[in-house]
Amino acid sequence: MITPDYFYVIVGGGMAGLQLALRISEDIFFKGKKIAIIEPSEKSLNDKTWCYWESRPGRWDDLIYKQWQHGKFVTTDISKDLDLEPYSYKMLRSIDFYNYARETLDAKNEFSFIKDEVSAIDSVTRTAKGKIDNYTATHFFDSRPPIDYKKDSAASLIYQHFKGIHIKVNENTFDPRKFTMMDYRVKHKQNTCFTYVLPFTATEALIEFTYFTPQLTEETIYDKKLEKYISTILGISEYEILDSEKGVIPMTDYTFTASNTKHITKIGTAGGWVKPSTGYSFKSTEKKVERVIENIKAGKRPSHKLLNLKYQRYDAIFLDVLEKRNDLGESLFTKLYTKNNIQDIFKFLDEETSSSEDLRIMLSLYHPQFLRSLLNKL
Known part of the structure; x- marks a missing residue:
């Protein structure tokens, strides 16, 4: 049997790939395992701004550019102040994260950054095909979205x-x-x-x-x-x-997880790690990465139970509402922010609420289109 070039290949050196690499670098369980991060760009520009909320100090606090404990929600008719405590709304610039990740991982012998673009991964031969070279590994973490997700008529x-x-x-x-x-x-x-x-x-x-x-x-x-x-x-x-x-x-509620196999795990947007109903991804990715590490150490597939079925259904219904009746957006978000306190909203979006708390928030948003969308998603 031919020894693979790397134990893990991470396809994509964006937020998800780098969060995963950083977490792997911190755990002695992975000591000595060669890992490649394959990314076609230099990641030398501040190309994104990531925001998220936390109710306590977090692992990225040293990189935070700015944070707030007060906000507001505004329409033509109302202006509601949002007192976030005990939460803080935190902003992180992508360039600061990229530089930190690169500096941290460059100091680890196990990690290699490769500038290349992967076009395909062969699960049988366990080979990633790049424009410059091919790369073999025991497992691939792939951040490339499937090309057909926009064509799935069943997905919003x-x-x-x-x-x-x-x-x-x-x-x-x-x-x-x-x-x-x-x-x-x-x-x-x-x-x-x-x-x-x-x-x-x-x-x-x-x-x-x-x-x-x-x-x-x-x-x-x-x-x-x-x-x-x-x-x-x-x-x-x-x-x-x-x-x-x-x-x-x-x-989208497209089933990204269907692309996961024994030797390939989709990550980031390609793995459904972006919160479908909001687009927030940074904190969600941190949680998913932690579960991936726990799964690997427990001998399970990295993708085991990464997504919560209950909240996937909630997101699917909400997306269907906005897809069918995009004109309802302002009124729905107005109901959300005026009939609930911000702490409950954050808890719901963090997927940490009980069924009774879920029901209270969903009732606050009620419109007949929700029933039609519910039936459409059954």
């Missing part, structure tokens, strides 16, 4: 797509103690869309215009909506753009 699919700009103004304008979770005052047709504001200082903030829609839009639309929000809502006429970001996150 909403895109969270956005553009954000980090701006600087000359006068004190922002309250750096309070972020804006959702502001629905700038609209686009009958779409679910809102503005998200993360103030860093009194003169700097990241402002993102975000859609939850079944279709994408042109970049010029984001620019127009951002300009309208900045000028009409914030009353800012002059500002400097320091940085920008844009992205598309699939929010």
